[in-house]
Amino acid sequence: MERTLVLVKPDGVQRGLVGEVVSRFERTGLKLTALKLIQISASLAERHYAEHKGKPFYDGLVSYITSSPSVAMILEGPEAVAIVRKAIGSTRPAEAQPGTVRGDLGIDVNRNLVHASANLEDAAREAPLFFDESEFVVYERAVDPWIVG
Ligand SMILES: Nc1ncnc2c1ncn2[C@@H]1O[C@H](COP(=O)(O)OP(=O)(O)OP(=O)(O)O)[C@@H](O)[C@H]1O
């Protein structure tokens, strides 16, 4: 079973879009196994965005993600990484398809509402930056009623 990290970034929280965004992920059918409101520190932001260090947008990225609270969550399920990446849409909102978070709700690449792990390797690196193992809730979920057999 795959596990992926999603963040509703500060612009999403400031705009009151946490519920809207979480709802979209819930409706995919993936299982929410950890969720919290978090003020990301500079050191956490630097570890999270280590791959972008040295790029022209890096400093702005770190100051944006630390500017006010974010919501962090872990979603689990078959092909969770790809399903969540599809649901958030392309990095640039202008290129993101309608029906995606960024395509429907964003206009600016610097304020693109959400982060999601890009691949399994990133997911495995990122999840422990945000959550201790003790913060995961293990539970069984009733089968969705429209699934027969
Ligand atoms: N060319 C750019 N100019 C400005 N900001 C950028 C640019 N490329 C990426 N970013 C910002 O850096 C973040 C991380 O870039 P990355 O290439 O990892 O995109 P992503 O994987 O779609 O987004 P995320 O990692 O946030 O899910 C983007 O979400 C965006 O806010």
Ligand SMILES: [Mg+2]
């Ligand atoms: Mg990325």
